[in-house]
Amino acid sequence: MSVQVLKIGDLSKATTTKVETIRYYENIGLLPAPSRTTGNYRSYAPEHLARLSFIRRARELGFTLDQVRNLLDLSDEKQRSCESVDAIAREHLRQVDRKISDLKALRAELDSVINQCSCGTIADCRIIDALAPAL
Structure with missing residues (x-):
């Protein structure tokens, strides 16, 4: 064979x-x-x-390369408890949840800025104003 x-x-x-x-x-x-x-x-x-x-x-x-390395190392130990694998996955889930929360806040802010736009001239554009640094 x-x-x-x-x-x-x-x-x-x-x-x-x-x-x-x-x-x-x-x-x-x-x-x-x-x-x-x-x-x-x-x-x-x-x-x-x-x-x-x-x-x-x-x-x-979305697992990082370090997380993948750890998961691969753990996957080679078939008789070991999977608590460590669970811990890695749970930490990754917490990171995903944080990113989702950050994206929701970002979306709300963008929505607010866009809704302030009256589609007048660039000089009056609320979107440009929101992006410009305050000096």
Whole structure:
């Protein structure tokens, strides 16, 4: 039984990850360096595909690279309690909630500024006034 190997372009397509990003993840240690063919091409195994898919999904959910690294380290310890994973996810959720709150406040402020605009001249524009620094 042969193990399926992938070239970097195949791995890129399979995970919709840019080749440069794959190399970056290798350089920072998130993705282990693959073996090399006799022609010195990278040769990725199914484990690389699974790990990169994990990284991509975690990044899509907004986890930082450090959080992804921690989650990957924890995922290798199958018998360990998942409390640490839960703590990372809960902290990330708190960060997401803070960002949502900040965006809601930003939206309200923009809405207020826009509603003050009478669509007169630029000289009377409330939006421009709100953006200009007070001297």
